[in-house]
Amino acid sequence: MLLHTILLCSVLSANAYKLLVVFPIPSKSHGILGEGFVTHLLKAGHEVTYVTPILIKESPGLQQIDVSENARVLSPEIFDVSKVLTKELNLQDYELWSVVMTEILNITFNSDNVQRLLNDKDEKFDAVIVEWLFTELGAGLSAIFNCPLIWSSSMSPHTYVTSLVNEHLNPAYTPTLLSTKFSFDFWDRALNLWTYLKIWNHKRQFADKETKVYEEVFGPAAALRGQKLPAFDEVRYNASLMFGNSHVSVAETIALPQNYKDIGGYHIKRNVDPLPQNLQQIMDNSRDGVIYFSLGSLLQPQKMPIKMKRDLLNYFSALKQTVIWKLGENLTDVPKNVHLFSWAPQQSILAHPNCVLFITHAGLLSILEAIYFGVPIIGLPFFADQFVNIERAVAKGFAKRLDFSYNSPVELNEAIKEILSNTSYRDRAKDWSSIYHDKLVSPEKELVFWVEHVIKTRGAKHLRSIALATEWYKKYYMDLLACSLLSIIVLSLALCKLLPVFKNNKKKTD
Template sequence: MDNKHEGMSFFESVPLIMNLSRNTIAHPNVQKLINDKNQQFDAVIAEWMFNEVYSGFSGIFNCPLIWFSTVEPHWMVLRLVDEVTNPAYSVDVASNSVPPLTFVQRVEELGTQIVGRLTQALWVSGIENNLYDEYFVPVIEKRHSTAPSFETLRFNASLLLSNSHVSMGVPAVLPANVIPIGGYHIKPNVKQLPEDLQKLMDNAKHGVIYFSMGSNLKSKQFPEVIKLDLLKMFGKLKQTVIWKFEEDLPNRPSNVHIVQWAPQQSILAHKNCILFITHGGLLSTTETMHFGVPIIGIPVFADQFVNVARAVKKGYAQKVDLSYSMAADIELAINKLLDNPSYKTRVKELSQIYHDRPVPPARELVHWVEHVVKTRGATHLRSPASMVAWYQKLYLDLVLVLVVLVLVLKRVYIFIKSIFIAKRKVKTN
């Protein structure tokens, strides 16, 4: 069970993601929607999930396309509205490195980007084009006679809504049409806790530690030895532990309380919540930043590794690997976090930065979507980088011109030199 940061490899996940997209588009309800010519929309908001097939919906409804990215800005999504980021100071979505990068890390990020771009060009794009031709082109042609190419649609986005904020991520050079909206999902007025949890947290005189591994990895799937080790370790603590667990655990210590469903935001908002043990998903990371709670991150998949790495780098988290020794490792991390007030101080500082915005993220999201609709695509926000070919960005055309010029001048030089040599020979004779 020792954890490796890659989790499921990109090459393993692509077929699964593509199959999910295929099943979504082929669903009878989706087919009914796109084949109904009476259905019209002002804009299409499509989630980016390692493919751009959903851009086909903007072709069907002939309206602006807005990409939604669930993770921090990275080269794969930014290339859709601007250009790929420089791997010398920006990292891949599945990386566990945080800038500034070492020499080895820079090489790794460069290699990841090269392999990713080749994979996209030589493999993924072919699958995407096939899906587009099969499911979208016939519908678009029925509505509009001709269908644009898939490449035209995928790079014709008006906006990129990014589930991110600088308080959690790394400052990045972003075009005007990339809008950070991290925290949009958190309601301004958090719901009241259920009565039993409210009473439990109110009476936790030593504070509450909240433990949740999200929805993808269920705690009940842990090996029995890990469950027992965690219960034994939690039982030694003076704090109250709320553990999101999908079934009841027998022989629990008196300070450990199981909830099969947890009102996470309400728990984190309580003044007695002093620590959050999490898988490090971006929504959970955003919520801990919103409410100012330090974390222990146990990353499992995809961007969870870089999210936790950033949290550690920023000084409000400890990382623990998913392994058979995780109970002992969590105990050490708990002691470090609770014995050192700098973690709490740092997360409160970052939380203040997170909240210091002109408008709440949910309002900003609505504003920019409406702006795209009002301006019929917000073309004034689009980066000129999207209109420049890659070889032009690298000035390879200039290099070619200079090479040709040097070759021509060399030829001229040789020709003139040969004339002078011929004249000298004539004179000597």
């Protein structure tokens, strides 16, 4: 019996891999995505070392590395909605985010906890999974541990991640990650191209800074192992796979390489947690439906001007529906049909059959959850991909977009009436929900399969796009253009030389 048990354990552990999962952004939404990877990989029997600023529940096979000290970079002032109103903040500034995220990763990798990991010569991993967000510094981990690199992107496919595993997307029909519009008429296409070029130029100018941080962070660890640290450009384009947090139900369909895998919705629990008793009673008793209002985990809606909050409460009071508002503060004289919370279990609320509308900041996790449960939305985007997320939802017919302004209470009231009175929004949400659920395998199974596939095939080189091995001048036929121009020049010069000869011969003949 003992021998059989030992043999069984050996067989079960033979396919267990050791994985390094790095989600360093000190934001609850990014923590949810990181936790999704950890949970599914642990369930599949693998060992996981998780680098995170937001620790999760301990579990067998899990080692966590706390990097919460990097949270000081994300100042609460960055997400003050009152400063968005007064235009003091421009949260669509690519340069701002690239500097902020580079500093977050710099602090993360220089923390004592991570340095101990990097400097442990006996530590080995079968693969490293790193979240991409405005910087590729995390790629250095694969060089140190000499294992395959897997990127994870929290957004729908955009040119700055596809170019890491294939090539840039065409700006004529694909927005950037910081676009604020989705339509592509003449001027929008011109603006989109200008944004592409501006960001590309910034990345080129910022490359020296990133390279310096890369060498300072990973150089000593490589030397300790007797390795030569590869060039930064070599490791950042050496990924075996890119996971994307999207699905065709919330994004447009574009051509993607074989090693880009969309697994949007993998963070959603298949069996949602039961609602707390007070919320369960509120939702069960709301016969006319529930409107859920949340601006996510980073934004600070409590810093709205008091008049705006009062106006919103006044409009909500006239509704037949119950409003659950994740505001983060208590107010006096709150209408009976409005309930304020500092925290709310979003998935459990959206899953309830009485939830008829979701007012959101249009983060991609929220939109994916709305589609998963078939709930129409009103989007109030503030930064990053939120603008284009809600534009896509509007184009698909299950959402309305409002730009945050002093007039938002009036506009929101009108948008609520429009969506609740027009059944097409809910019908389209249900249609797209059906499309989302109609798939061969669940996203969590895809996640585990492709991680294991990368390891089993020693880096999945067979999936890598030939585009990365093709020089830029060949992609754009610059060599052919040069040859054509040279031929034209040579021919023109020859004609210039021969033409006088022909003329002289003609004169002699005459």
